[in-house]
Amino acid sequence: MHNCYSLGIDVGSVSTNLLLADNNNKIVEKLYLRTSGRPIEVLTKGLSMLKEKMGSKDKIIAVGATGSGRQLAGVLTGADVVKNEITAHAVAASHLVPGVRTILEIGGQDSKIILLKNGVACDFAMNTVCAAGTGSFLDRQAARLDIPIEEFGSYALRANSPVRIAGRCAVFAESDMIHKQQTGHSIENIIAGLCEALVRNYMNNLAKGKEILEPVLFQGGVAANIGIVKAFEKILGVKIIIPQYYDVMGAYGAALLAKEKVESTGNTSFAGFNVVNRDFKARSIECTGCPNMCEVIQIISNGKTIANWGDKCGKWGAVKSEVG
């Protein structure tokens, strides 16, 4: 007997997530890999890892790509759907929790809020300030304080009086934290203060003037941090739901969208697992065709350019992700 899977891929700047969902949209495999600035390598590695876990007769019936590297992932895998991560997150959330009204999402390098009505996004915002409000920053501070990031949350819960951490950007927030440490505040209170600062920045930057209605979902890698969850609950005064697949919601949304698409088109454009054996290189060139000097991204496979994007005039045959 063989199984049919939808493949969801989310290539972000910090992590690359891949997952397989079965016919009932249940996730059977998921991978969370560090992108480490080498998206192609990590992606092909992830694909071969999945391949190994699949039965020899199992089939991929749909592929969806999302995240800031979605175009790249789309070209490499022959994805059926290449979709921005905001829509992907919204689709995944309303699939898991029908009737969800608010999605809070904090990932590695960015954060979002999405409001939904009748299962459809009706408003959204993405962070406009620096990484001080995102997962990478928490990671960095955990490393600096020499506390495993997994335990960050429990430290925060033990705080009795969280300190106020100031800082428009990660660098300033960090120097303020160091200052607070020097003045003798406990680690617990500093970590709790950090969580509150992150949530406060999130609320002021993204959620301003937006009506937060329940059910409220919190997703993205940072949702694992109980300190942040508690800070959200304290500030919003609502119950926060962490969905089962909180850390791979983008990839899950992409898989769902791809499956939907294939159901209407009939078959997948998946390039097959042997792409992992092919040699891919990405490079960027500066087009000198006109003074616009566009930076064109080229994907080269076995000496041949298979895709270009980034140009303004379209002469390089831009590959676009789709809308709709």
Next chain:
Amino acid sequence: MLITIPHMGNVYLAAKALFDGIDVPYVIPEPNNKESLQKGSLYSPEEMCLPFKLMMGNYMQSIEKGADTILITGSCGPCRYGEYCELQIKILSKLGHDLDFIVLDAPGEIGMDEFLRRLGKIFKASSKSRAEKLLAIKRAFRVMDSIEKLEAKAHYLAGYEINKGDCKRILRQCKKDAFGCDNPVEMLRVIKEYLKKINAVPVDKTKNPIKLSIIGEIYTVIEPYSNLNIEDKLMDYGVSTKRLLTPSWWYRDIVLKPLKLNSPGLRRASKEYLPLYIGGHGRECIGEAVLAHKEGMDGAIQIFPLGCMPEIVTKAILPSIQRDKNFPIMSLIVDEMTGEAGFMTRIEAFLDMIKSQKKTN
């Protein structure tokens, strides 16, 4: 005298037509690009708004080609644009560039005599007769009007075109060919030809594309480099866009403002939310958002440079319009740090949102 102008949408075409017409030597700076932004940012105060930085970049590039006179328009507040010239003169002179700045403030503010005196500096360098000069001015205005007409058509028809990319291609080619002309008569002829072409683009009128209004701060809506070519991108997505603010709207507004005849529809539309002029085009932005909803557009995108004072006021007001009228409005803020990836993600998600709302309605 070697005269130059900063970029602002299609103004360079009209300027070229004018200078060719009166036969005055000029340099049109390269279109805004990475280099102009880098050079401009280097010599501008950090918290200055994006248009200032790009303009500085334009000057630097023109100066390298020998420009010694800069022609710009002015305004008398309260938005920063009116103070640009003062600071630009100082910064450039500190860098050792002795330039002649010709600042065309509105005649209503500086007096007609002063306005004509400043304008006269350009025309003194021309050996053409008075009649020829007047004709050149007239033609430059016609160039402006007709290229805008073409652009508006292309932006709107992109949602209806049958062969994807027709409109964008025609618009691009027209600008390129027009810029290649060496006299205004020829340029007008070229644009006219492309107008015919755009009118002949095969369209499917039964399509129901997403229709958006582009609103916000005037420089960042009309200068494509500053808004990461948003209108081109929307054409690629098959979205019909409309934009009221253009250079020709702007000069008509200046002329009609003292008589209070400027854009009465906008003033009426903005009344409920912002009944006063607050500088820049803040009131217009609000009026346009209200009008866009009335005209049956599906949404609006507001664009403004980081720190833009009037548009910060409007950004506080737009959510009320969005709520009251159930009309999607997205604000995009641009500066030299704006990254393409996040920008595109927002635009795509916004279009997805509108599309799914259209479906449910």
Next chain:
Amino acid sequence: MKVGIPKGLLYYKYGVFMKTFFDKLGAEIVVSPDTNRQILNEGVKYCVDEACLPIKVFHGHVSYLKDKCDVIFIPRIMSIREKEYICPKFCGLTEMIANSIPDLPFLLGEPIYWTPKEKLMKWALNTGKYLTNDKQKIKKALESALSKQNKTKNTIKQPKLKYKVALLGHPYSVYDPFLNMDLVKKLNRLNVEIITEDAVDDKSIDFEVNKLFKKPFWTFARNTYGAAVNLVKGQKIDGVVYISSFACGIDSVLIELIEHETPNLPFIVLKIDEHTGEAGFNTRIEAFADMLGRRLNFAYNNTAYG
């Protein structure tokens, strides 16, 4: 009727006027307290994120007052001098507030033109009509408010100290100690006294401003630029401290203009917003004070008249 007056923005310059006007109209006046952490947090919560700190703080003051009075006065000051403005955010202040803070009482937010007198009278009548039907009473209230205001001079009392610097910035940044993190006291403790633009008379300001290619159309820019150049030329100061809000459009032009005129003086720009950490702020101030000291010592040891 209870009239709420937010203690923010130009309250620091025209507070006397505001209080006298409404007092003479027989209103009960509620002024919000000095800016504090709570007010700042409320302001940051409601105000559009891109706005500057003083505007956010003002939102906080309005939020504080919203259930403590019948109407709130919004000083939407369009213009203080002819053909000059304050800033676009002041022009649209009433709308910003109305669209950002929920459940507000009625806002007295008519546009205020300080000159000419007829325009100010128009504002007084438009505003006063909500409190009384007696036009004469309104006119009288305006007169006494104006005369009281004109007798008031904004100053910060200063001891005589070793160094003297010009403290520049918009009035609400200079006069609100919470906003500027007690800057004046901190400077005093470092043996630095301050002088503000209020010490320079109008004529001297005009004298400097008229030399510019284009007359600044922002009143704050005019005042600060003119005063700064005057103080620098008068050799009355050892340095310049400019307290400025992040994202202030006016300062992005003004600071550059002033720096052009003060090439040889210690000049420090202190940027403030709700994210500013006090530790870093203090470090900058201390380093600046050290610089003043070292520079003067250097001058004494190395010049003929030292």
